[in-house]
Amino acid sequence: MNQATLFPYAGRSFIVKYSEELVFRNTYLPDGKIVTAEFLAGEMAGTKMSMPFAWQALEGGNLLLSWQEVNKSTVVHCDNFEAKTTRSFYTMMNGSFFVMEGIISE
Numbered sequence: 001m002n003q004a005t006l007f008p009y010a011g012r013s014f015i016v017k018y019s020e021e022l023v024f025r026n027t028y029l030p031d032g033k034i035v036t037a038e039f040l041a042g043e044m045a046g047t048k049m050s051m052p053f054a055w056q057a058l059e060g061g062n063l064l065l066s067w068q069e070v071n072k073s074t075v076v077h078c079d080n081f082e083a084k085t086t087r088s089f090y091t092m093m094n095g096s097f098f099v100m101e102g103i104i105s106e
Contacts, residue, residue, distance in 0.1 A: 007032035007055055008063075009081055015040070016086055018102035028053075035067060079104060 010032035016024045023041040028034075029050075036050040053067040058078070065077040076089045081104060090098040 008057075012106065014081065015105045016102055017105070018086075018088070018100045022100070022102075035065075037069070 007028055010028050011030040013025055013027040016026055021042040023039075025038040025040055027036040027038070029036070033052055034050055035053045036048060038048040039045050049070045051067050051069060053065055055066075056064045058064055060080070061082050062078055062080050065079060066075060068074050071093060073090065073092045078087045079085070084104045086100075086102045086104050088098075088100045088102070090100065092098075
């Protein structure tokens with residue numbers, strides 16, 4: 001985590017869409033240390049969870065973000081908020097692994 005600098009999108013919310021059934025609202029709290037993920041579509045619509053996240057700036061405006069969800073699943077995003085793109089790697093506790101690409105909107 002880039003401890004010396006506040007997360008550049010702290011205090012903002014973004015819609016992350018991977019498909020019609022997999023849409024989230026990720027809200028980065030003003031402290032830049034907690035993300036709240038809310039399912040907006042699919043079977044888990046309405047479910048919210050908040051957790052600490054780590055981040056690192058990469059070249060080209062990309063940000064590497066990671067967190068562990070309440071159910072212990074792990075998430076790694078490579079997001080470019082300016083280009084409105086996301087690439088995500090998601091590992092569930094049962095060993096299922098997903099690689100996803102989507103779009104970001106505010």
